[in-house]
Amino acid sequence: MIRGDRWFYGVLGILGGGYLVLIVAMIAADLFYTTPKHLIESLLTEEIRFAVYLTLGSTIASAVLSTFVAIPLGYLLSRASFPGKRAVDALLDIPIVLPPIVVGLSLIILLRTVPGQWFQEHVVDILFQWPSVILAQTSVAAAFAVRAMKITYDQMSPRSEQVAMTLGCSRAQAFARVVLPEARRGIVAAFAIAWARSLGEFGPVLIISGATRNRTEVLSTTVWLELNVGKLEAAVAVSLFMVLIAFVVLIVIRLAGPAEGVGKSVRP
Amino acid sequence: MISIKGVTVRSGGFSLQNVSFEVPAGGYGVLMGRTGSGKTTLLEMLCGLRDVEEGSIWFDQRDVTRLRPADRGIGYVPQDRALFQTMTVRENLAFAPTIHGWSREEINRRVAELAEHLRITPLLGRSPAGLSGGEAQRVALGRALAARPKILLLDEPLSALDDETWGEMVELLGQVRKWTGVTTLHVTHRLHEADALGDRFFRLAGGSVTEGRVGDKAS
Numbered sequence: 001m002i003r004g005d006r007w008f009y010g011v012l013g014i015l016g017g018g019y020l021v022l023i024v025a026m027i028a029a030d031l032f033y034t035t036p037k038h039l040i041e042s043l044l045t046e047e048i049r050f051a052v053y054l055t056l057g058s059t060i061a062s063a064v065l066s067t068f069v070a071i072p073l074g075y076l077l078s079r080a081s082f083p084g085k086r087a088v089d090a091l092l093d094i095p096i097v098l099p100p101i102v103v104g105l106s107l108i109i110l111l112r113t114v115p116g117q118w119f120q121e122h123v124v125d126i127l128f129q130w131p132s133v134i135l136a137q138t139s140v141a142a143a144f145a146v147r148a149m150k151i152t153y154d155q156m157s158p159r160s161e162q163v164a165m166t167l168g169c170s171r172a173q174a175f176a177r178v179v180l181p182e183a184r185r186g187i188v189a190a191f192a193i194a195w196a197r198s199l200g201e202f203g204p205v206l207i208i209s210g211a212t213r214n215r216t217e218v219l220s221t222t223v224w225l226e227l228n229v230g231k232l233e234a235a236v237a238v239s240l241f242m243v244l245i246a247f248v249v250l251i252v253i254r255l256a257g258p259a260e261g262v263g264k265s266v267r268p
Numbered sequence: 269m270i271s272i273k274g275v276t277v278r279s280g281g282f283s284l285q286n287v288s289f290e291v292p293a294g295g296y297g298v299l300m301g302r303t304g305s306g307k308t309t310l311l312e313m314l315c316g317l318r319d320v321e322e323g324s325i326w327f328d329q330r331d332v333t334r335l336r337p338a339d340r341g342i343g344y345v346p347q348d349r350a351l352f353q354t355m356t357v358r359e360n361l362a363f364a365p366t367i368h369g370w371s372r373e374e375i376n377r378r379v380a381e382l383a384e385h386l387r388i389t390p391l392l393g394r395s396p397a398g399l400s401g402g403e404a405q406r407v408a409l410g411r412a413l414a415a416r417p418k419i420l421l422l423d424e425p426l427s428a429l430d431d432e433t434w435g436e437m438v439e440l441l442g443q444v445r446k447w448t449g450v451t452t453l454h455v456t457h458r459l460h461e462a463d464a465l466g467d468r469f470f471r472l473a474g475g476s477v478t479e480g481r482v483g484d485k486a487s
Contacts, residue, residue, distance in 0.1 A: 119347035165337040166315050166344040168367035168415060181354040
């Protein structure tokens with residue numbers, strides 16, 4: 001840093017620093033509100049343990065499904081030209097910009113249509129059952145994962161896969177042998193973003209899963225349930241646990257070292 | 269032999285019209301033209317990475333106009349080399365033979381042979397990320413030659429090299445030509461590069477190709 005630039009960076013630091021102070025102050029306030037003993041006691045109750053397990057299971061499943069969708073769809077949006085591409089691109093923004101409660105409402109209406117009811121009767125019962133948690137989380141998280149993968153592919157030169165094709169690969173072989181390995185950091189980032197987004201999902205989960213203890217309760221709904229019955233300490237304990245999980249995931253994203261821009265322009 | 273007969277290709281607002289030229293078997297053709305004249309587009313068309321609207325492309329008496337890049341039997345070195353960054357130098361060299369289903373022994377033998385000829389044996393275990401420009405160019409050349417293609421297409425392969433490395437690479441390309449007998453089309457905008465390497469010279473301007481002597485190229 002040139003000495004003369006210090007005042008400039010200092011001003012930027014002051015302007016942006018207030019927000020950092022707010023984040024640290026919120027977490028510190030939560031920490032001082034409770035004690036480690038109370039935190040452990042709250043997390044060991046049967047209902048909250050169930051919520052922890054369902055949260056971990058459902059968020060991992062949602063992140064896997066979201067990544068599974070994002071890898072091909074992100075590639076199509078980045079590399080292919082097809083009619084209606086802009087419409088598809090705009091469509092993917094809908095779960096991102098819509099209020100979560102609208103996503104939940106739309107899902108519940110979809111599940112009550114004739115095809116939705118047939119699917120539930122013949123394939124898997126969803127509404128107010130644990131699969132609904134995964135559906136609610138994936139419906140939003142996948143859009144973020146697709147955005148992350150598209151940015152990853154956009155930043156990769158198509159030249160490597162073109163060379164692979166001249167060396168004897170089909171398009172699919174070039175994708176599997178060259179593109180996917182080169183996109184691995186983006187895939188990790190897309191997974192982590194989808195996972196973190198699923199962890200924080202609340203509105204759609206509450207609407208199509210309900211908040212039934214030991215059945216469809218996840219940590220985000222636990223905070224809401226504990227607040228509703230006046231157990232502020234338990235709500236704070238669960239919140240701190242979620243902060244800890246989110247922090248670990250974000251560290252993993254940094255360590256995985258996603259391509260510049262991934263996880264910055266698309267943040268859950 | 270590379271034979272292009274009356275080819276037309278369009279890309280956005282840019283087009284190459286009725287392009288025809290020929291590089292004889294074992295020959296070293298140099299295609300020159302200014303930046304933006306369509307040299308890379310023409311090379312991509314030969315690789316099968318762009319569709320041809322009219323005309324035909326023949327490699328060694330075989331019409332490859334509608335063939336996939338994989339089926340054309342070519343080696344291609346793009347301007348940015350595009351080495352596979354997640355693979356070692358050895359894996360880059362082994363890539364094409366592996367795809368073509370060679371045995372492990374054949375692949376190892378071929379990699380060792382290429383590495384020796386291109387003087388990159390000490391680099392085999394390294395990642396492409398740490399290579400110098402000249403080293404990366406040798407690896408890209410080795411990768412393109414690994415499956416013994418009959419046609420070698422080079423897109424400005426020496427453009428980013430310093431003078432000393434440039435001289436070494438020119439010498440190496442001459443040796444590779446003698447060693448493999450591969451028919452080569454080399455794209456460049458440098459007159460002295462064309463002079464040092466080529467035996468057939470082509471100039472791309474205004475969307476069409478004309479053949480000439482080396483002294484004509486500056487025009």
